[in-house]
Amino acid sequence: MPPTSTATDRTAARFDGFGEDFPLEVPALHGPSGAGLLGRFADGSMDAFADTLAAVHNCARPVRLAGSSTTVDARTGEVLSTFRTADAPLGVLYRPCGNRRAHVCPACSRTYARDTFALISAGIAGGKTVPEQVADNPLLFATFTAPSFGLVHGHRGGRPCRPRRRDDRTRCPHGRPQWCTAVHEPGDARSGAPLCADCCDVASAVLWQWHAPELWRRTTIALRRAVAAHLGVTESGLGEHASIQYAKVAEYQDRGLVHFHALIRLDGPAAAGIGAPAPAALDGLMFAALVRRPRRV
Ligand SMILES: [Zn+2]
Ligand SMILES: [Zn+2]
Numbered sequence: 001m002p003p004t005s006t007a008t009d010r011t012a013a014r015f016d017g018f019g020e021d022f023p024l025e026v027p028a029l030h031g032p033s034g035a036g037l038l039g040r041f042a043d044g045s046m047d048a049f050a051d052t053l054a055a056v057h058n059c060a061r062p063v064r065l066a067g068s069s070t071t072v073d074a075r076t077g078e079v080l081s082t083f084r085t086a087d088a089p090l091g092v093l094y095r096p097c098g099n100r101r102a103h104v105c106p107a108c109s110r111t112y113a114r115d116t117f118a119l120i121s122a123g124i125a126g127g128k129t130v131p132e133q134v135a136d137n138p139l140l141f142a143t144f145t146a147p148s149f150g151l152v153h154g155h156r157g158g159r160p161c162r163p164r165r166r167d168d169r170t171r172c173p174h175g176r177p178q179w180c181t182a183v184h185e186p187g188d189a190r191s192g193a194p195l196c197a198d199c200c201d202v203a204s205a206v207l208w209q210w211h212a213p214e215l216w217r218r219t220t221i222a223l224r225r226a227v228a229a230h231l232g233v234t235e236s237g238l239g240e241h242a243s244i245q246y247a248k249v250a251e252y253q254d255r256g257l258v259h260f261h262a263l264i265r266l267d268g269p270a271a272a273g274i275g276a277p278a279p280a281a282l283d284g285l286m287f288a289a290l291v292r293r294p295r296r297v
């Protein structure tokens with residue numbers, strides 16, 4: 001079957017975290033520190049400050065380093081270069097904090113988001129070190145969610161939370177309603193809270209959360225075995241025929257449990273490199289069926 005969009009189409013996908021529609025709020029330029037900027041104009045250190053700000057890519061909380069380093073040719077003992085942080089524009093070496101959270105550092109979180117976008121985009125359509133034919137390999141976007149541990153409130157995109165017809169409104173064994181007609185907005189503190197705390201199986205929820213990384217690990221093992229079985233090869237010999245690539249993020253749901261979003265791609269033999277053509281005996285639909293089928297490991 002021909003692909004519905006070409007690799008070139010998908011490479012054109014844009015990262016919206018930059019550009020005029022998404023101006024970067026640099027905290028240092030607002031609020032009380034703005035007065036400090038005026039001081040820099042007055043004492044002549046504005047150029048050094050601007051250079052430093054550019055060097056850390058506008059990081060809001062750069063790490064300050066002090067010290068020196070000397071590079072010596074191990075063979076001749078010749079000093080090749082020396083660096084002293086005291087010689088840096090502001091007398092201290094600043095490095096970006098690298099924090100991924102936008103509320104901690106708008107600039108570094110964008111750099112992280114952009115890099116992740118480029119990485120994921122290359123994994124889908126090719127680019128960087130990934131060949132373009134990777135776009136022809138089976139690729140799934142799967143969400144792995146915890147089971148229900150009891151009814152909870154939630155925002156439903158402007159719709160009522162848990163509506164029930166009047167003649168269908170039952171109460172739990174503790175006498176609490178199992179319906180909710182409220183429309184919860186995003187950020188509503190009730191979102192994720194149980195309709196009845198006594199009905200909610202909190203102990204199981206905590207255990208599930210604790211074991212989520214191990215559950216994920218076992219899921220990958222099970223999928224590996226399922227793919228090997230489908231291809232009629234041993235698990236240890238799978239690498240000569242196919243490899244499975246993952247890009248996964250964990251997100252918190254309102255009820256406090258993580259769920260995983262994962263891109264799962266089937267590649268050819270590991271030795272043929274990332275994005276090598278996948279085995280013809282396993283198409284996307286069958287690959288999806290193997291991911292869906294639960295197994296014990
Ligand atoms: Zn930063
Ligand atoms: Zn509700």
Ligand SMILES: [Zn+2]
Binds near residue numbers: 174196
């Ligand atoms: Zn109850």
